Amino acid sequence: MKAEQGVAIRPMHIRDIRFVHALEQSTFGKSFGESMLYEEIINNQAAHYALMTNDNERIGYIGLRRLDKGAEITTIALREEDRGKGFGTVLLKYGETVCKRWGVLTLTLEVRPSNKVAHAFYKRHGFQVSATRKNYYNDGEDAYLMTKQLGGEHDDRTRNRKQL
Numbered sequence: 001m002k003a004e005q006g007v008a009i010r011p012m013h014i015r016d017i018r019f020v021h022a023l024e025q026s027t028f029g030k031s032f033g034e035s036m037l038y039e040e041i042i043n044n045q046a047a048h049y050a051l052m053t054n055d056n057e058r059i060g061y062i063g064l065r066r067l068d069k070g071a072e073i074t075t076i077a078l079r080e081e082d083r084g085k086g087f088g089t090v091l092l093k094y095g096e097t098v099c100k101r102w103g104v105l106t107l108t109l110e111v112r113p114s115n116k117v118a119h120a121f122y123k124r125h126g127f128q129v130s131a132t133r134k135n136y137y138n139d140g141e142d143a144y145l146m147t148k149q150l151g152g153e154h155d156d157r158t159r160n161r162k163q164l
């Protein structure tokens with residue numbers, strides 16, 4: 001099945017935190033933690049977190065943060081049973097749209113070299129490895145810093161808008 005009708009993406013709410021926390025734990029073996037997710041959603045105006053639903057059921061999410069120059073994808077994940085169906089592509093395009101509205105032209109992320117699916121996913125969507133961060137993760141694995149230049153119009157109307 002491919003991503004299609006019934007799929008929606010909306011700003012994350014406090015009531016979504018439990019789902020996101022559980023998905024982070026099952027996917028990455030760790031989570032930002034519920035209180036940090038709360039902070040990011042409610043108080044961090046440089047962050048944007050969005051939830052994906054399919055027929056009103058939560059299936060995934062993406063987190064973005066504005067930096068001095070550019071923005072980064074802090075996290076992105078789908079439920080295991082919903083991977084490989086195109087939903088991640090829809091989420092990533094949504095993230096790029098948010099960045100363009102911010103007036104951001106450079107999007108970065110870190111990914112484990114061992115995460116072959118994610119690495120290939122980003123590469124297919126125009127990200128390139130721009131650096132290797134040694135011993136980046138707690139278990140000692142390096143991280144690839146991947147970068148994509150976004151073309152797009154600067155839109156001041158949404159630049160400082162609070163996300164919730």
Ligand SMILES: CC(C)(COP(=O)(O)OP(=O)(O)OC[C@H]1O[C@@H](n2cnc3c(N)ncnc32)[C@H](O)[C@@H]1OP(=O)(O)O)[C@@H](O)C(=O)NCCC(=O)NCCS
Pocket residue numbers: 027076077078079082083084085086087088089090109110111112115117118120121
């Ligand atoms: C990375 C991730 C967000 C991508 O989302 P997705 O919905 O699976 O992505 P898509 O279906 O749009 O594209 C995935 C591509 O990888 C392929 N693929 C191969 N094996 C796969 C697997 N085991 N799981 C998912 N995709 C797989 C898909 O067929 C697809 O290729 P195609 O477009 O050429 O058909 C998702 O796989 C995920 O949640 N992974 C676990 C969390 C994670 O690693 N996040 C990134 C941390 S940096």
